[in-house]
Amino acid sequence: QTVVTQEPSFSVSPGGTVTLTCGLSSGSVSTSNYPSWYQQTPGQAPRTLIYRTYTRSSGVPDRFSGSILGSKAALTITGAQADDECDYHCVLYMGSGTWVFGGGTKLTVL
């Protein structure tokens, strides 16, 4: 079964830059997986940040950017702010109407 890997946790200083990654247990992530990223604060539904690898969803500040780095999808946050502290989920499209979610990364800003 396909497993999508994410760092369980990450820490960044206020104003700093952090890159979260999203990999596959077997093989490389490509744009054909249409990587998407979601931000989730406690008790809330996920909010779409990035889709189709690079595209920011409406209203998402340009501090958030998506890319492919090597064999993984990546979400980079520049100028981290206190309210960026939450969970980030990566999702990969596997074809035929199926998606696989990563386990999520808990980001701490301190």
Place this chain on the structure above:
Amino acid sequence: QLQLQESGPGLVKPSETLSLTCTVSGGSISSTSYYWGWIRQPPGKGLELIGSFYYSGSTYYNPSLKSRVTISVDTSKNHFSLKLSSVTAADTAVYYCARADYFYYYMDVWGKGTTVTVSS
């Protein structure tokens, strides 16, 4: 503005069937531009796709749940439903319904989620 609203019992007994409905407002569930699906999140854990469908009738289920899951659609009521049979405590989770873009393959609209607890 499309909205999704999950509804159903918040407490289900072990071995029974969990039943939830997602009501779609502000848009048609028969649109050719979207998939629709159910996603869940156990307490303190990540998100998991339960299954999805396209208006044409194609339905896809998570292999780990396939033997217990049924997703059905009622276009006249513009809603779709989830049934998960033989539940155990491991099925305790927040259940979300979501819409996924057919062209760029991402979840663009989410329901607020509903908490389902499996307990006697």
